[in-house]
Amino acid sequence: MSAQLRVMVVDDDHLMRAGLCAILSVDDSLYIVAEAANGAEAVERAVALTPDVVLMDIRMPVLDGIEATRRIAAAAPDVRMLILTTFEDDDYVLGALRAGAAGFVLKRIQPEQLIAAIHTVAGGDSLLAPEVTRTVVAHLAGPAAPDPRALRRLQQLTPRERDVLTLIAQGLSNAGIAEALTIEESTVKTHVKRILAKLALRDRVHAVIVAYETGLVRAGSLPGSKIE
Structure with a gap:
């Protein structure tokens, strides 16, 4: 069996964060190395632990996901960021991608698709949800x-x-x-x-x-x- 991918889950909604961790923990190829409830915690823990993938929310207190992504990309460039959000707004999409995110998916994604997305960005590829792609192109x-x-x-x-x-x-x-x-x-x-x-x-x-x-x-x- 190949080494597990080390994933950090970042979301200020405790129930959402717990749900995401539960979903990801079912897959033996993934290991939850840390959680964070805001962008500042995310930066500190990502830099210290260098997970393979950070599953990042956007709207959070203290520090939003876009700025957190930018800081992690600068301090730990090998860490891959996958943005997971309910929002499709142009500013959020482009801001996150330009900050260094490797992918952008919506929270209504199916669990198996989310797991596949994590593997995609961990492997060095990039991923955009179809709705997000249309926003970027437009x-x-x-x-x-x-x-x-x-x-x-x-x-x-x-x-x-x-x-x-x-x-x-x-x-x-x-x-x-x-x-x-x-x-x-x-x-x-x-x-x-x-x-x-x-x-x-x-x-x-x-x-x-x-x-x-x-x-x-x-x-x-x-x-x-x-x-x-």
Whole structure:
């Protein structure tokens, strides 16, 4: 059996936090390493314990989940943050992603989907709920002109890397990109690593943000729920 994923659950609602811990504890692949009732506690415990994944609420006292995510990402960059909330507001979504969150799912998610989401972000992938993806795309694909500085960042990419970034932003998995470009999936993974390195991006969610902010991709077909 592979090592258990160490998860910290952060939510100011005691009943919700207990419920989440109970759900996750059923899965033998997960281990609840800590809990926190506000963002300040989350930062302190995440930095001290470096869990694999932090399941983070947004609206909390003392320090909200977005600022807590930003501080954890800065102090413990290997910790992956998965935002779990009832809210789909643009400011919350974009604020959390730009703060360093690896994924964003809604609290009405099914237990088995939540467990799968934790494994997804722990494995280095990124995940957005379909509702959240639509919010991000609608916000980023507006009529505003692309930022010239962001466009200059894209010039670092080769034509093939731009192709791969475009397909990432359209929601294709590595396997889907390989099929679309008629290349090996291992080659796609290499391209993705180079894209993230050249653009100094934390993960694929932020690659999607760059693709839309620069106008490389515009709203037409929406990305899928998983960006893997």
